Amino acid sequence: MNPLIKKLNGFTDFPPDDVERLVRLCDDIHVLKAGHVLIDEGSCTDKVFLLLEGWACRYKVLEDGRRQIVAFLIPGDLCDIHIFILKTMDHAIGLLSDATVAMIPKDDMLRLIEQSPLINRALWWSTLIDEAILREWLVNSGQRDAYHRIAHLFCEMWLRMKRVGLVDGPGFRLPLTQEDLADTMGLTSVHVSRVLKRLRSDGLITLKSKQLEIHDVHHLMEIAHFDPGYLHLT
Amino acid sequence: MNPLIKKLNGFTDFPPDDVERLVRLCDDIHVLKAGHVLIDEGSCTDKVFLLLEGWACRYKVLEDGRRQIVAFLIPGDLCDIHIFILKTMDHAIGLLSDATVAMIPKDDMLRLIEQSPLINRALWWSTLIDEAILREWLVNSGQRDAYHRIAHLFCEMWLRMKRVGLVDGPGFRLPLTQEDLADTMGLTSVHVSRVLKRLRSDGLITLKSKQLEIHDVHHLMEIAHFDPGYLHLT
DNA sequence: CGATAGTTTGATATCCTTCAAAACCTGTGG
DNA sequence: CCACAGGTTTTGAAGGATATCAAACTATCG
Numbered sequence: 001m002n003p004l005i006k007k008l009n010g011f012t013d014f015p016p017d018d019v020e021r022l023v024r025l026c027d028d029i030h031v032l033k034a035g036h037v038l039i040d041e042g043s044c045t046d047k048v049f050l051l052l053e054g055w056a057c058r059y060k061v062l063e064d065g066r067r068q069i070v071a072f073l074i075p076g077d078l079c080d081i082h083i084f085i086l087k088t089m090d091h092a093i094g095l096l097s098d099a100t101v102a103m104i105p106k107d108d109m110l111r112l113i114e115q116s117p118l119i120n121r122a123l124w125w126s127t128l129i130d131e132a133i134l135r136e137w138l139v140n141s142g143q144r145d146a147y148h149r150i151a152h153l154f155c156e157m158w159l160r161m162k163r164v165g166l167v168d169g170p171g172f173r174l175p176l177t178q179e180d181l182a183d184t185m186g187l188t189s190v191h192v193s194r195v196l197k198r199l200r201s202d203g204l205i206t207l208k209s210k211q212l213e214i215h216d217v218h219h220l221m222e223i224a225h226f227d228p229g230y231l232h233l234t
Numbered sequence: 235m236n237p238l239i240k241k242l243n244g245f246t247d248f249p250p251d252d253v254e255r256l257v258r259l260c261d262d263i264h265v266l267k268a269g270h271v272l273i274d275e276g277s278c279t280d281k282v283f284l285l286l287e288g289w290a291c292r293y294k295v296l297e298d299g300r301r302q303i304v305a306f307l308i309p310g311d312l313c314d315i316h317i318f319i320l321k322t323m324d325h326a327i328g329l330l331s332d333a334t335v336a337m338i339p340k341d342d343m344l345r346l347i348e349q350s351p352l353i354n355r356a357l358w359w360s361t362l363i364d365e366a367i368l369r370e371w372l373v374n375s376g377q378r379d380a381y382h383r384i385a386h387l388f389c390e391m392w393l394r395m396k397r398v399g400l401v402d403g404p405g406f407r408l409p410l411t412q413e414d415l416a417d418t419m420g421l422t423s424v425h426v427s428r429v430l431k432r433l434r435s436d437g438l439i440t441l442k443s444k445q446l447e448i449h450d451v452h453h454l455m456e457i458a459h460f461d462p463g464y465l466h467l468t
Numbered sequence: 469c470g471a472t473a474g475t476t477t478g479a480t481a482t483c484c485t486t487c488a489a490a491a492c493c494t495g496t497g498g
Numbered sequence: 499c500c501a502c503a504g505g506t507t508t509t510g511a512a513g514g515a516t517a518t519c520a521a522a523c524t525a526t527c528g
Contacts (some may be wrong), residue, residue, distance in 0.1 A: 033411070042463070056416050060373050068373040085359050089466040090366050125319050127365070134368040139294050139302040140419030141375040145515070162247050177474060186376025192515055193476055209525080223298050229276070230324040380485070411506065425484055427507060443493085 001024065001165045003076030004050055008122045010163060010234055018116050024051060025112060026102035034175075037099070038093045046106040047090075049079045054099025057208065060091045071130065071139070071185040072096075072157065076164045081123055084110065087202075097175035132230045139188050146195045149185050153225035154205065158194050158214055159228055171206070171213035196224070236260065237310030237398045238284055242356045244397060244468050249298035252350050259346060260284060260336035267411075272313065272327045275346050279323075280340040283313045288333025294325045294436070303418040304371070305364065306330075306391065310398045315357055318344065366464045376456075380429045383419050384465050385458035386441065392448055393462055405440070405447035434437070 007219065008014065014022075018027040027037045029052070037081065038049050049074050058079070069131050070091060073079060079093050131155070161172040178196070182189040184185055199205050204214040204220055214220050221228075235331050248256075258438070272283050272290065283289045285307050292305040292375055304325060309315060313327050318340065326419070367446065374383050395406040412430070416423040440452055441446040448454050455462075 022474080058369070060369065062373070066377050068376045070369040082362050085355065086362055086366075086466050088463070088466075090466070091369060099365075100450050113245050121319065127362075128316050128320055131361070131365045131368065132320075134365065134372065135292070135294065135304045135325060138304050138368065138372050138375060139296070141372060142302045142417075145294055179474080183376075184470090188484095188517060190518080194516095196307055197476080229322070231318050232324070290502080413506080422485055424486080424509090427509090428484095431508080 002053065005164075006164050008061065008119075008126065011122045011125045012118065014118060014122075016144035019118055021116065025104045025108050026052075026161070028103045028105075028194075029100060030103060031100045032095055034095050034097045034099075035205055036095045036099075038095065039089050041090065041092045042088055044087060045083060048081060048083070048101040048106060048109050049093070050104060051077050051079075052100045052102055055096040056093055056099060057096050057180070057184075058091050058093050067183045068186070071134065072184075074157075074160060075154065075166065078123070078126065081109070081127060096180055097182045099106065099143050129168060129232055132232065139171065142201065146185065146187055146191055148224050149187075150181065150192070150195050151199065151204070152221055152226055153181075153214065154214060155217070155221050155224050155226040156231070157212075158217060159231055159233065163233065169213075170215065171211055173210055174207070174212040175210050183221045237286065237400075237429065238451075239389055239460075240310065240398050241310035242360065244376075245356045245359045246352065248352060248356075252353055257351065259338045259342050260286075262339075263334060264337060265334045266329055266332070268329050268331050268333075270328065270329045273323050274414070275320055275324065275326045277379070278321060279317060282315060282338040282340060282343050283327070284336040284338060285309050285311050286334045286336055287314075289330040290327055290333060291330050291394070291414075291418075292325050292327050301417045302420070303414065306375075308391075308394060308398065309347075309400065312357070312360065328415055330406050331367060344365040353440075359408045363466055366466065370464045380419065380421055380425055381432060382458050383437070384415065384429050385433065385454055386460055387415075387434055388421065388446065388448060389451070389458050389460040390465070391446075391452060393467065397467065403447075404449065405445055406445060408441070409444050420462065 004024060005019055039045055041060065049067045053075055053157070056077075056079070057069045058073070058075040059067050059069045061067050073093070080089070113123065118222050121135060129163070136156070140152055144152060157174065158172065166172055176184075178189045178192045181187075185192070187195075196205075196207060200207070204223070205214060206215070220226070239248070242248065250322055268288075275294065287309055287398045290307040291314070292307070292309075293301050293303045295301050303402060307327070314323070317323070347357065360386055370390070373384055378386060391408065392406065395401050400406055406462060410418075412423045412426045415421075416426045419426070421429075431439060431441075434441070438449060438457070440449070454460070
């Protein structure tokens with residue numbers, strides 16, 4: 001089942017013909033390798049990308065080559081409706097893992113939105129949540145130390161992965177290098193390594209070959225002072 | 235002239251009757267004191283607030299009382315269209331200075347949006363820019379040191395204030411305490427004080443009794459590696 | 469099995485925080 | 499117009515979190 005529909009169902013239930021319309025748009029499917037850049041900063045495109053499998057990220061690169069990841073995209077996430085309203089991308093989108101991506105022509109998307117006000121609303125709902133996540137990431141970077149920051153991120157990704165049915169048992173696939181994590185959290189990979197060591201030795205997580213297990217999600221949420229309100233789950 | 239119209243004109247020119255409709259909504263005007271909370275986290279409201287004068291901010295408060303400011307609102311900024319789609323606020327909005335605010339009933343706003351697709355689009359354009367600003371703030375927090383971070387913020391606010399006609403000569407009113415700045419940048423007010431001292435002694439700014447003068451905006455932009463692309467100015 | 473990318477560890481340096489006190493505004497009432 | 503109060507800013511000294519650099523170690527994949 002299409003993970004986008006799974007996600008949007010968190011907003012409302014869709015009539016079957018809406019669902020069918022949505023599915024029909026996803027017929028141009030590409031399997032791409034980690035590192036592939038879907039959209040570059042400054043560019044514009046006439047396609048919307050829907051992640052079906054794998055992880056991607058929004059990121060910006062500074063003049064000296066440092067990179068800040070500003071969002072993770074997981075299956076069901078859409079990039080970018082924005083493009084219709086803003087002229088150019090102010091950030092890039094790239095794959096963090098091998099991934100399969102549906103490419104939807106801009107015009108098809110616009111037609112769908114016109115035909116179904118419900119889907120239109122749902123898509124905006126989804127971008128408002130992206131914005132809420134961004135705010136929480138800013139709180140994370142601004143106020144929490146490395147230990148709690150990483151713990152908080154793990155809680156968020158656990159919930160987001162759960163929503164699209166990708167949590168199996170106690171854990172999920174987290175296809176990130178420590179470098180990726182570092183660029184997300186505004187830390188160095190060296191320090192990320194040390195913090196992960198501490199999270200492990202505190203018995204909170206197991207992270208091995210890109211599989212993250214959270215031993216007790218509620219406990220980790222308490223430690224991270226994680227309040228899921230900002231994800232607006234139902 | 236309504237600062238919202240000034241701002242939205244950065245997107246397209248509006249036919250006079252659209253402008254008139256918009257102005258007519260702003261008849262319930264309130265003058266409020268600094269510190270006033272417009273919307274609290276967790277609440278929901280049936281009003282949209284439009285800032286006409288003064289500064290406000292979006293912020294979140296942590297369990298131990300620390301505060302992270304996640305956005306500044308200046309004249310022409312709107313809070314919150316979101317509320318129609320998301321059920322509750324995941325952050326609060328409060329006044330940083332004395333301010334005058336127009337309160338627009340939700341239903342009037344919805345009617346306006348229905349009547350004018352152009353205004354609808356413009357409002358979404360505006361929230362997408364808010365999101366872009368949020369991304370840049372995250373880059374700021376994650377990658378830049380205190381000196382460049384504050385310099386970068388000053389460049390942004392200079393441009394945003396300029397867009398709504400509030401830059402007079404070389405400077406503008408910046409009604410923030412150093413504590414406010416600290417909570418925005420993820421720093422302590424002590425450190426903000428030291429950084430401001432350095433910005434002053436480097437001859438870059440004058441900041442006295444809430445008036446900020448940037449001596450050479452282009453120079454400051456170079457120092458801060460400020461690229462205005464994310465503001466999507468025309 | 470070797471090459472390459474990713475992770476871990478240690479030593480040292482830096483940026484920023486904390487705590488505490490002094491100085492300075494700014495507005496208010498006498 | 500002065501004095502005083504409360505909030506804000508400045509300064510100093512010391513401590514802590516994270517960065518940097520460099521090297522060893524460990525996965526992973528052809």
